[in-house]
Amino acid sequence: MPDLLVVIAVSLIGTLVLHRFDWFEALYAFTRPYESLQIDNLLIVVVFTAIGATIICVRRSMEMRRQYEQRLKAEGRMETLALTDALTGLANRRHLYGALKQKLGASPTDAHGFAVCIFDLDRFKPINDIHGHLVGDQLLQQIAQRAQAQLRSGDLLARLGGDEFALIVNTSSADEDISGLAQRLISSLSEPFRIDQLVCHVGASMGIAFAQGGTSQTPDALLQKADLALYRAKTEGRGTFRFYQDAMDAKIHERTLIELELREAVEQRQIHPYFQPLVCLRDSRIEGYEVLARWIHPTWGPVSPERFIKIAEEAGLIGEISLSLLEQACEQARDWPKGTYLSLNISPVQFRDPQLSTKICDILYKAGFPAACLEIEITENALVHDVDVARNTLMSLKARGMTLALDDFGTGYSSLQHLRSLPFDKLKIDQSFVMNMSESGESRKLVKAIIAMSHSLGLKTTAEGIETHAHALRLTQMGCETGQGYLFGKPAPQACQTLEVSGAA
Ligand code: C2E
Numbered sequence: 001m002p003d004l005l006v007v008i009a010v011s012l013i014g015t016l017v018l019h020r021f022d023w024f025e026a027l028y029a030f031t032r033p034y035e036s037l038q039i040d041n042l043l044i045v046v047v048f049t050a051i052g053a054t055i056i057c058v059r060r061s062m063e064m065r066r067q068y069e070q071r072l073k074a075e076g077r078m079e080t081l082a083l084t085d086a087l088t089g090l091a092n093r094r095h096l097y098g099a100l101k102q103k104l105g106a107s108p109t110d111a112h113g114f115a116v117c118i119f120d121l122d123r124f125k126p127i128n129d130i131h132g133h134l135v136g137d138q139l140l141q142q143i144a145q146r147a148q149a150q151l152r153s154g155d156l157l158a159r160l161g162g163d164e165f166a167l168i169v170n171t172s173s174a175d176e177d178i179s180g181l182a183q184r185l186i187s188s189l190s191e192p193f194r195i196d197q198l199v200c201h202v203g204a205s206m207g208i209a210f211a212q213g214g215t216s217q218t219p220d221a222l223l224q225k226a227d228l229a230l231y232r233a234k235t236e237g238r239g240t241f242r243f244y245q246d247a248m249d250a251k252i253h254e255r256t257l258i259e260l261e262l263r264e265a266v267e268q269r270q271i272h273p274y275f276q277p278l279v280c281l282r283d284s285r286i287e288g289y290e291v292l293a294r295w296i297h298p299t300w301g302p303v304s305p306e307r308f309i310k311i312a313e314e315a316g317l318i319g320e321i322s323l324s325l326l327e328q329a330c331e332q333a334r335d336w337p338k339g340t341y342l343s344l345n346i347s348p349v350q351f352r353d354p355q356l357s358t359k360i361c362d363i364l365y366k367a368g369f370p371a372a373c374l375e376i377e378i379t380e381n382a383l384v385h386d387v388d389v390a391r392n393t394l395m396s397l398k399a400r401g402m403t404l405a406l407d408d409f410g411t412g413y414s415s416l417q418h419l420r421s422l423p424f425d426k427l428k429i430d431q432s433f434v435m436n437m438s439e440s441g442e443s444r445k446l447v448k449a450i451i452a453m454s455h456s457l458g459l460k461t462t463a464e465g466i467e468t469h470a471h472a473l474r475l476t477q478m479g480c481e482t483g484q485g486y487l488f489g490k491p492a493p494q495a496c497q498t499l500e501v502s503g504a505a
């Protein structure tokens, strides 16, 4: 509307100006000399002008079309980049998320027919740390290629970040179908990888969750379930896969609750030492006591170490707990007969603390407890994780005068080489062998062989889990020096000074 007003105003002003200055006359005078021109000439001019204008219009529209197509292509490229993992070329988290949403959204109440698998690599971090990110990156690229080669058309592989990958697998809902794929994938990733001159061995663990339908099923919920199953696969040995089960949710909640309460318990000093006698089998004299952790929770009551030690290790609390137990135990040991020793369990996680032996010595020094009366128990698995770290710590503890015992012998993976090269003083034969001695000839032979081997290596032996006189007698005949078990006494908050031997013969 304003445009129209401007056009009318300009036309009016133009007409007035032409009229005022008599420009109509001037225009007429100007056109007079051209009156002889033919109308055809004019037409030719008009036609050529029209053709020219058409060509210009066509070219312009072609140009605009090209620009539009280029823009579409650029947008497409950007979209692809936004959905692709730059390192491996696989789909990224966003892509996976979108695909899951689409699959769930297609039929939210009946979203069967596919599963989500999450896998991550075992032992990737040390390779990345030791050989650098360049090697780590190349390894991830090779892993992506190998994993991709195992998939069927229609399956989607994505890298979620770091060494974590996810998979959407179409399935006929048969577990075996997915199991086969998971097994193939894990086996292929456990084969060695070659990067230039370097040969790397990694492995993978996998968690699998089936889409089950229902409106509560979201990509997040599904991924979380696969994650829980992955966590289970890792805690149950790695290099394997697990399917999600509802019980896992409950387990995780329980674990989170225990961890929360445990932090409080450490602060409030609710974890106390219980003492179980270690008895000389020849003369039934109490030589010392094993210190066993008991958490006395204000409402739950006593909590067994089986329930909280692992969580304390994972939550980084075990060091504090262990040193607090030693402090409390040394306090009690003040009144004990001279030479009575304490046997303290040390977790594999604590071996990573280079200050461990200094911290222990500080406590002993303050309590006036002799280092020679402290025995340190470590389980065989501590040696498997990192034998060099374990060796350094063991050497340092030994150098300060403590004795070293290998706990639960026979259940782990320590080799004879470890026993020869590490400064142990004692083997503790695991209670499972001792308890089976009556029924199983194999167990008897094994216990006998362990005692003989131990002696030939210059080590003493303690048998755990002695519940009957018959076992105590047989172990004494086999040459075992020390016994521990309910026959002599259960773990108790106060160390028993004299034995009231119980149990069946
Ligand atoms: P362990 O060091 O092998 O301790 C021996 C376990 O066997 C104790 O269980 C003890 O109560 C039990 N036991 C002893 N004699 C008998 C018997 O005759 N029959 C039966 N059935 N059991 C017997 P507890 O106190 O439940 O400790 C379990 C495990 O928890 C310990 O095994 C040890 O590995 C760990 N643990 C306990 N306290 C600590 C601690 O302060 N630090 C660390 N890192 N681990 C600890």
Ligand code: MG
Pocket (backbone or CB within 6 Å): 290, 345, 377, 407
């Ligand atoms: Mg022990």
Ligand code: MG
Pocket (backbone or CB within 6 Å): 407, 408, 428, 430, 464
């Ligand atoms: Mg033991």
